[in-house]
């Protein structure tokens with residue numbers, strides 16, 4: 357891409373500079389991987405659909421589903437093609453949004469995602485990582501699927517945010533002021549996860565903070581640092597992902613969450629992450645969690661606006677051994693496979709059709 361060319365323009369790195377590499381600006385990347393006016397409108401329409409669910413005008417279940425992380429854009433596109441077909445079949449009862457997670461927060465250290473290290477080899481070709489990430493998201497929007505991602509490094513947001521219909525702020529960053537500022541300037545809905553220790557209050561505080569206008573330090577489209585003025589984002593909600601103390605998707609936990617959210621004067625809208633601590637880190641338990649949430653929805657609980665599933669073409673996970681990677685298998689958290697995903701979402705649509 358141009359930025360690669362720009363990078364390769366002879367640039368005598370001094371010893372001090374040797375540890376850094378210039379990257380394209382957001383505008384340069386957008387020019388390289390443009391979003392047509394038609395696709396821009398499509399993203400707007402996808403955001404509207406999600407808003408309608410959050411605000412109760414649409415009673416479909418929002419389903420954020422897809423791989424834990426993207427490491428192979430080819431497999432991700434195959435997954436997206438399957439998901440797009442399924443989305444059409446279940447569209448009366450479910451709105452499917454694909455997880456296209458190109459950044460991964462790590463408990464300690466580990467591979468940080470496609471945007472950081474697309475070669476999976478520690479070379480950290482971020483220039484290529486950004487391009488692949490944007491291209492993949494654009495291609496998925498072109499297929500007709502809404503795109504969801506976790507925004508982790510605030511600097512990455514302006515490279516991708518025009519493509520996003522839904523954004524997660526993860527369990528490790530919900531308490532961060534930087535991420536709350538970022539969320540307050542996004543046009544997409546934002547789900548704040550409860551903390552890894554299970555604390556829900558940080559997510560409620562995050563919703564309150566993100567609803568406010570902020571002025572914050574940011575990178576402008578042309579790459580210059582800017583003071584960014586945000587409008588505040590009222591399209592936020594909690595994502596219950598369980599914590600160190602155990603799951604938080606059961607009816608008692610949902611009732612406790614509802615009480616806390618109401619006490620905070622916030623709109624009660626809850627998404628349950630069927631994976632992570634809710635599945636006690638066993639991907640096979642995601643079905644159990646989903647079935648429990650469906651049963652709660654069947655009692656008429658409309659505050660449960662959505663679910664999240666970690667799913668890939670093939671079940672499980674694999675270690676990152678270069679040259680030995682199995683196609684369509686997660687390299688981060690274990691995922692359910694495609695057959696299970698299709699079965700669960702078809703079942704969910706059938707059950708919700710009867711509510």
Ligand SMILES: O=C[C@H](O)[C@H](O)COP(=O)(O)O
Nearest residue numbers: 460461462463464466688689
């Ligand atoms: O969703 C993925 C992981 O749970 C999260 O990124 C932490 O991963 P780690 O504990 O393997 O570092």
Ligand SMILES: C=C(OP(=O)(O)O)C(=O)O
Nearest residue numbers: 424526527528549597632
């Ligand atoms: C990292 C993730 O989740 P959490 O922030 O809940 O750990 C994720 O959904 O990929």
